[in-house]
Amino acid sequence: MDELDEERMCWICLEGDVEPSQHTHWVHPCRCSGSNKWVHHRCLNRWIDELQSQHPKKPIACPKCLTKYLIWMPPLCRFDAFLVWIDDILNMVCPSVAMAALSTVLFFSTVTFGALTMIQIYGYNETLTLLQEQTTLASIALPTIPAGLLLIRHIRVDRPFLRFLHIFRSRHQDLQPEDLDEEGEPLPGAPLGDNYFDELPEENGPEDINLQLGAQVIFSEEARTAAASFVVALSLPSFAVLLGRTLYGNIGNRYMGIFLGGITFLGIKGLASAYMRHAYLQRMRDRFVLQ
Secondary structure, eight states: OOTTTSOOBOTTTOOBSSSOOTTOOEEOOSSOOSGGGOEEHHHHHHHHHHHHHHOTTSOOBOTTTOOBOOOOOOOOOHHHHHHHHHHHHHHHHHHHHHHHHHHHHHHHHHHHHHHHHHHHHHOHHHHHHHHHHOHHHHHHHTTHHHHHHHHHTTSOTHHHHHHHHHHHHHTTSOOOGGGBOTTSOBOTTOOOOHHHHHTSOOTTOSTTOOOOOSHHHHTSHHHHHHHHHHHHHHTHHHHHHHHHHHHSTTSSOHHHHHHHHHHHHHHHHHHHHHHHHHHHHHHHHHOOOOO
């Protein structure tokens, strides 16, 4: 039977030659055989547009025989080709320019924050004199101040308090010998021990935060917790100066008072974090499922 006379059916819209139309154009773009090798040209173009909208760079192939389609595009005129060339150049240059602008803004922001921190600690006149005399050194040292504060954020001051609470709690809440097997592992149905709860991830912890941009990530609970931890880390000098003047104002050395104020702030922060962690684990131990 002639190839044009056989029964054809579009594998996209599943319509055949029951009601032929002069506007219907059939194509055979792949190595498939039988009636399903045919497809409407309009249906195929619409299907290709949907795929390319999701994956613009991915080659288009037949989903059955995996033959890559040979897609022909009309050539561009000189003016259109010139515009495409300009667009390609902008796509190559603009990311580098954007990164340079972002780096510049970040550098000046860190320098400004470092200068404000020095003004809080040393005073305006001493800081201005130091910046005028040591310009090069100041431009290198000032950006390291916020970086150092963010590194201090990763020092877990609450770990000693949690370790002390774990030792104190383990004296009273160890598993009984009848709840353990021969290898010392808890039997099925045994009460959950402290090791189980201590290995639980921290509630809304700042570690392993996904930094991808997007509405769901920016406004998520993890992002808000990371932002709070970021702000608290950068506010360490302000709290150190405040606590140093309030609690250690009678010390003759002003800088020693600020240092002790910073240590006090970190201790209070670690103690509060340890207490919140302990309260969270205690709630996990006391939970039960209602009937």
